[in-house]
Amino acid sequence: MSDTGKKISLPIVGAEQSVESTGKSRAEGGDVMSEISGEVTAHGVVLYMKGTPEAPMCGFSHRAVAILTSYGVPLYSVNILEDQEKRQAIKEFSSWPTIPQIYVGGEFLGGSDILTQMHQTGQLEDVLKGALGVS
Amino acid sequence: MVEPEYVESKLKQAFSDAHVEVYDLTGTKDHYKAVIVTPDFTGKLLIKRHRMVYAALEEEMKGPIHALTLETYAPGERS
Numbered sequence: 616m617s618d619t620g621k622k623i624s625l626p627i628v629g630a631e632q633s634v635e636s637t638g639k640s641r642a643e644g645g646d647v648m649s650e651i652s653g654e655v656t657a658h659g660v661v662l663y664m665k666g667t668p669e670a671p672m673c674g675f676s677h678r679a680v681a682i683l684t685s686y687g688v689p690l691y692s693v694n695i696l697e698d699q700e701k702r703q704a705i706k707e708f709s710s711w712p713t714i715p716q717i718y719v720g721g722e723f724l725g726g727s728d729i730l731t732q733m734h735q736t737g738q739l740e741d742v743l744k745g746a747l748g749v750s
Numbered sequence: 751m752v753e754p755e756y757v758e759s760k761l762k763q764a765f766s767d768a769h770v771e772v773y774d775l776t777g778t779k780d781h782y783k784a785v786i787v788t789p790d791f792t793g794k795l796l797i798k799r800h801r802m803v804y805a806a807l808e809e810e811m812k813g814p815i816h817a818l819t820l821e822t823y824a825p826g827e828r829s
Contacts, residue, residue, distance in 0.1 A: 675817065712804050712811040713818065725797045728820050732796060 647704040655718040658691035659747045663705045664715040665696050672696060675727040679715040682734045686743055720746030751779040752814040757807065764806035765790045775819070783819040792824040 638653030639645025645653070655661050660683060666672030668680045668690065683690050695702040695714055702714070709716055709723050717724040719742055724730065733739040758772045761784060768788035775781040784803065791799045799822035804811055811818070 673817075675819075710801070712808075723797070725800065729796045729800065 647700050648708055651701065651705060651708045654691065654693065655723075656721045658689070659720060660688050660690050660743070661718040662690060662692045662715055663695055663701075663717075664692055665694070667694050668692050673714075675713075676715045679717060679727045679730055682730055682739070683717070686740065688743055688747055719743060722746075752810050753779065754782065757782060757784065757810065757815070760810075761786055761803070761806060764802075775817075780815055781817040782815060783821070785821040785823075787823045787825060787828060789825055791822055791827075794824075796822065 637645055637649050638656060640650040640653060641647060662668075662676075662679055662683060664671060664673075664676035664679060666676055668684065671677035671680055680690075680692070693701065693705075695705060705714070705716060706712055711723070711726065713726050715727055717726070717730055724733070724742065730739065733742065754772045754774050758770050761770045761772070762768050765786060765788040768786055768790070770787075771785040773783040773785075775783055786803065790802065794802075800820055803818075803820055803822065807815065807818070
């Protein structure tokens with residue numbers, strides 16, 4: 616599928632020099648936005664959720680986990696309930712007011728409704744294949 | 751909390767010639783489902799449609815509405 620939203624500048628190829636594009640985590644001296652940028656580019660599928668895949672704390676996050684794990688792809692999840700700074704920052708980063716949020720191949724895919732509909736139409740499989748080379 | 755009628759009227763205001771249905775999913779006036787059919791969505795990806803809805807409800811999404819499930823259709827798309 617074509618443009619699904621905001622493009623993330625990849626730290627490795629990004630021509631722009633800014634704090635946000637370094638991908639450094641807070642532990643490495645970056646800020647939270649930089650940390651998010653690093654996360655979504657370092658992992659094929661990233662899920663910002665309430666709780667953990669084993670113990671989701673909200674129905675929408677639960678649904679997102681169920682759909683993504685059904686494809687058997689490696690899932691990097693971030694529990695925003697344990698990180699209040701990131702809970703606010705991810706909404707700003709994606710310009711999206713709700714959790715969960717899903718990134719595939721460094722691109723913002725949407726929330727649980729979009730994930731569900733893309734799953735039902737078969738688009739999600741194509742996107743995951745395209746980003747991860749999953750057969 | 752926010753009244754369903756208010757959500758409905760805001761969405762009708764935001765989109766041209768819109769058919770809008772708003773459901774209070776939990777009876778607590780903060781978990782909603784909205785079904786919106788408008789020609790404004792024609793040719794737009796889901797992510798863009800959802801962003802348009804969130805923009806229309808910007809203030810409400812900051813707190814009064816905790817969860818919003820969306821079904822967004824251009825005319826003729828709804829099955």
